[in-house]
Amino acid sequence: MRSVRWARTGLFIPAWIGIAVLLVPMVALLLKADWAGMPDQLAKPSVVPALRLSLMTTSSTLVICALLGTPLAWLLARSTHRLTPWLRALVTVPLVLPPVVGGVALLMAYGREGVVGRTLLEVAGWSIPFTPVAVVFAETFVALPFYVLAVEGSMRGLDRRYDGLAATLGASPWRTFRTVVVPMVAPGIASGSALAWARALGEFGATITFAGNFPGRTQTAPLAVYVALESDPQAAIALSLVMLLVSIVILGLLRGRWLR
Amino acid sequence: MTRPPGRPAPAGGLARAAAITATVALTVATLTGCGAGKAPARHTVVVLAASSLTESLTAAARDYEKSHPGTDVQLSFASSSTVVTQVNQGAPADLIALAGETAMAPLEKSRIARDGTRTLAANTLEIATPPGNPGKVTTLADLSRPALRVVLCAATVPCGMAAAKALSAAGVVAHVVSYEINVKATLAKVQLGEADAAIVYHSDVVSAGGRVRGVPIPASVNQRLDYPLVRLSEDTATVAFAAYLLSDQGHQRLRDHGFQLP
Structure with a gap:
């Protein structure tokens, strides 16, 4: 019995240290905030445009993730091609890639001198870096894998006989996808969307590298926090708290789904 | 740490935990020991500097390390405001170099060594x-x-x-x-x-x-912009490296990279 108690104490101590590692910085943020001045901080000219830009770009990112990611997840879930596992591995690369590296890669692809960007500039006259479009590119690059993996996971758990059944009833693959597969993986789509949106909201490295930092145009909330920290720490804390709050709300929504 | 067969050892769990802790502690000590250098005679000078000094200070530090084999100069570059924020927050640094006098204003004066401020370059x-x-x-x-x-x-x-x-x-x-x-x-x-x-x-x-x-x-x-060189430490290796940067040799490196002399 004693060894059981020892083992339990031995596990409890590191477990609580682990909790402290995660909790202390977040609590510190709450303690250091100037709560009385919060409305003034959030009304500052650097704060509102950053939050608005973050909201706009992350929503666009989410729409792109849904439009491209849902079919991609379906392809990965259903394809029996021998290259499919490789494709799946490829999709996960941006998950582990440092975001700054993602930003450099995006510059090499869509920059003015980039592989695709040069042609885009010559033919259409479009230049992507330093625009809100570049922010969406950066956010999509880092968020899409989260969406695809979450949706693919729930699609793979789906009984394939439904597909066959729908087909015998005369439904086309497109109709099957739209009216059978998508509604049945709705929970997966919801959690994938939440994860992808949260990742897009937190995006920093790829954005500052590829899109630059201009207030109202490419300066998202995380970039504004970084820049404000050196000139106006209270504004940085206020913005950080808004982002912490948003993260907690998203997590709350997700947990409601998972812990039912 | 073998337990006699068939006999429950009441302190076995504890002993094992202690052994694991000791092993972990030893591993950590070994790992950190690598970074600190093997020979006890080595000195490390940690320099935080403005980004614009990246090439010139790197070249000067490599020169210095070559002529002073006992000294290890560790350089880190960021914007001057980041450097000052880091130092005020307690980042370990022996010497800092900033772009312009204005950048020095938020630096906590208590951190500066006595008579520790010089102008490095312009x-x-x-x-x-x-x-x-x-x-x-x-x-x-x-x-x-x-x-x-x-x-x-x-x-x-x-x-x-x-x-x-x-x-x-x-x-x-x-x-x-x-x-x-x-x-x-x-x-x-x-x-x-x-x-x-x-x-x-x-x-x-x-x-x-x-x-x-x-x-x-x-x-x-x-x-x-006049670049202040601020010494935060009284350590002899730091004093020596700071003096080198302000010497003709150090100045030559800075001039090679387009700086003017103060």
Whole structure:
């Protein structure tokens, strides 16, 4: 019995240290905030445009993730091609890639001198870096894998006989996808969307590298926090708290789904 | 740590835990020991410096390490405001070098060693364009052209503050597409060809060699920044390295990279 108690104490101590590692910085943020001045901080000219830009770009990112990611997840879930596992591995690369590296890669692809960007500039006259479009590119690059993996996971758990059944009833693959597969993986789509949106909201490295930092145009909330920290720490804390709050709300929504 | 067979050892779990702890502690000690250097005679000087000093200080430190094998100079570069924030928050540093006197204002004076402030070098602003100068920039006033993509340093860092002063002195409103977090990030946007022009330091243009082209800013509106070298430690290795930077040899390295002498 004693060894059981020892083992339990031995596990409890590191477990609580682990909790402290995660909790202390977040609590510190709450303690250091100037709560009385919060409305003034959030009304500052650097704060509102950053939050608005973050909201706009992350929503666009989410729409792109849904439009491209849902079919991609379906392809990965259903394809029996021998290259499919490789494709799946490829999709996960941006998950582990440092975001700054993602930003450099995006510059090499869509920059003015980039592989695709040069042609885009010559033919259409479009230049992507330093625009809100570049922010969406950066956010999509880092968020899409989260969406695809979450949706693919729930699609793979789906009984394939439904597909066959729908087909015998005369439904086309497109109709099957739209009216059978998508509604049945709705929970997966919801959690994938939440994860992808949260990742897009937190995006920093790829954005500052590829899109630059201009207030109202490419300066998202995380970039504004970084820049404000050196000139106006209270504004940085206020913005950080808004982002912490948003993260907690998203997590709350997700947990409601998972812990039912 | 073997337990006698068939006999429950009441303290076995504890003993095992102690053994594991000891092993972990030993491993950590070994790992950290590697970073600290093997010979006890080695000295480490930690230098935090403004981004604009990246090439010049790196070259000077390598020279110094060659002539002083017992000293290890560790360099870290960031914007001057980041350096000061880090030091105020207690980052371990023996020596800091900042772009301009203004950058020193927020530094907690209690951290400075007695008689520890000297002027290391001076720098001026310059326009940098890609080698081919695709935007055909020849004057500061060109930066206001709407078709031009101009990148500046953020107003929170010295190069951004100085650029804003120069532009306002010249009465030019630049067509800015991005405010970068330090001068090297600003320069990188020009080197990559993403920006048509940037306002950086003369030393950055010199250090970049042929990768950018410099367009001078007239002295009437240009800003001169004196770079303070601030000693935070009384350690002899730090004092010696600081003295080296201020010596003729150290100054030569800075001049090679486009700095002026104070």
